[in-house]
Amino acid sequence: MSVKSDSPMLIPAERYLTLRSLGAPAVLLSLAMQGVFRGIKDTKTPLYATVIGDAANIVLDPIFIFVFEMNVSGAAIAHVISQYLISIILLWKLIKHVDLLSPSIEDLQIGRFLKNGCLLLVRVIAATACVTLAASLATRHGTTSMAAFQVCLQIWLAASLLADGLAVAGQAIIASAFAKKDYEKATATASRVLQYALVFGLVLSIILAVGLQFSSRLFTKDASVLQLISVGIPFVAATQPINVLAFVFDGVNYGASDFAYSAFSMVLVATISILCLFTLSSSHGYVGIWVALATFMSLRAFAGFMRIGTGMGPWGFLKS
Structure with a gap:
């Protein structure tokens, strides 16, 4: 991640990642179980479990970080506890629906x-590589750049992932329609969720453009960090429609079981984006990183659009 041995970021980062790694089994287990619940079209149970787990995280964060003075380590411990809580709730509910031990x-x-x-x-590896590289490149520009980048990145991703609800709903309905070969329903569903995605993205863009101008100080009081956050805000806000469409296109193509195209197109998109990250980061620094990330999400959305728009793969029926 380009953190130097004398950097003040090194020890806290190592402690945080070490503790967070203890929660990896719970994270993977909860993601798998959420997939099962989506498959049986039960979106309420994962919602309730996640809300309970996240609420516990919110309560425990200030206790571990400030009361027990554990700082970054306290944040990691709170997160691990919340992840295991989510997994336990989902497992308890899933046992009532599914025989977890297959007979053969x-x-x-x-x-x-x-x-x-x-x-x-x-x-996932291709997509993660781009975001991870962006963080690494931001680190090379120092602690101020890294702090501002992380604040903007978390807001950027959190806002975009709100569209995951649309993507999941579209994925479940489209998968059911394809299984029944009801292509008219699949087409109508894909069209509707993409329309919702565009509107939702525009609304998010306006909210973030206005809200972040006033709420940045909730994250830090450092003047240098705040100045860089203000530079990143236009990118965070303006790319929301593109980000939301990219996530929803993913859900639509997953619903059509178009996993091969999703994987190979992402590898191509990631390769181009990684080249942009190296080039733009070296020439334009912090701003260049955000331009490259905007390019990454634009290419993702374009790849999803091309598959459906040209009627390729499972969408071949659109040509008839």
Whole structure:
């Protein structure tokens, strides 16, 4: 991550990541169980579990960070506890719906899971590589740049991921329509969720453009960090429609089981974006990193649009 040995970021980062790693099993387990609940079209249970877990995180954060004076380590511990709480709630509810012990190996469909799982893993690695590299490049410009970048990045991602609700709903309905070969319903659903996504993205853009001008001080009082945050705000706000469309296009294509295209297109998008990150970061610094990330999300949205817009793959019926 380009953190130097004499950097004040090194020790807190190592402590945080070490403690957060203890929550990895809970994170993966909860994500898998949320996928199961989506498959049976139960979106309430994951919502309730996540709200309870996040509420616990919000309560525990100030206690561990300030009362017990554990600082960054306290934030990590609070997060790990919340993740295990979410997993326990989901597991408790899932046992009522699903027989977790399959009666035979054939029923596990290991080959199918490995194929689709590996494709999605490739996609996640490619996408994560871009964001991770961006953080690494921001680190090279010093602690001020890194602090401002992390504040903007977390807001950028959190706002965009609000669209995940649309993406998940579209994915579940489209998957059901494809299974029944009801292509008219699949087309109508894809069209509607994309329309909602565009409107939602525009609303988010306006809210962030106005709100962040006044709420930046909630994150820091450092004048240098605040100045860089103000530089990142236009990128965070302006890219929201693109980000939301990119996430929803992902959900639509997942619903069509178009995992191969999703994986390989992301690898191509990530490769181009990584080249942009290196080039723009070296020539334009902090601003260049945000331009490259905006390019990354634009290419993601374009890749999703091309698949449906040209009627390729599972969307071939659109040509008829």
